[in-house]
Amino acid sequence: QKEVEQDPGPLSVPEGAIVSLNCTYSNSAFQYFMWYRQYSRKGPELLMYTYSSGNKEDGRFTAQVDKSSKYISLFIRDSQPSDSATYLCAMNYGGSQGNLIFGKGTKLSVKP
């Protein structure tokens, strides 16, 4: 079992839809959780960063972490064609181990 699992999609939604992206993980020691957005032929861009369980909201984006279920989510409200990209979840242990473990990414397409 991989440490971080993420459905690669592709996921296609109409403009204005609510998008739900998810990752599961196996190691309960993960403490820090991140979502990155990657446009084609670009480097990943940090979107959201959360510590431990709970929710965090930033504009149209909401990140949720459920450590009891080892499950994290990213919700995008009122999705726009400009949101079309690959979304990668990432997590790490914190402490002295700074290595980020990434999911494979979910490719999202928002149709006008």
Add this chain to the structure above:
Amino acid sequence: GAGVSQSPSNKVTEKGKDVELRCDPISGHTALYWYRQRLGQGLEFLIYFQGNSAPDKSGLPSDRFSAERTGESVSTLTIQRTQQEDSAVYLCASSPQQGRGTEAFFGQGTRLTVV
């Protein structure tokens, strides 16, 4: 600089040649990472530098791969005797954090093609 800078942006090399990839992190960032991304795949961890500590080399796929970092500045990733399976985008990231969760900021990557 405003962000993480990587050079070259593209590199085509012949099988068996050595290549050197460069990363300039964001000024003041203590942590630096190298990742590899094959076409259609996720990010594969290669190596992690944190300040003056010994680097975490656990992700390097073979002894043909090595990396160096001078203090908290530039890093170079060297691939010796390149093979076709080394073709990928090599991404560098830096982070201001030490000993806690990581807000890593990525460069645009170097696209390596081995022919």
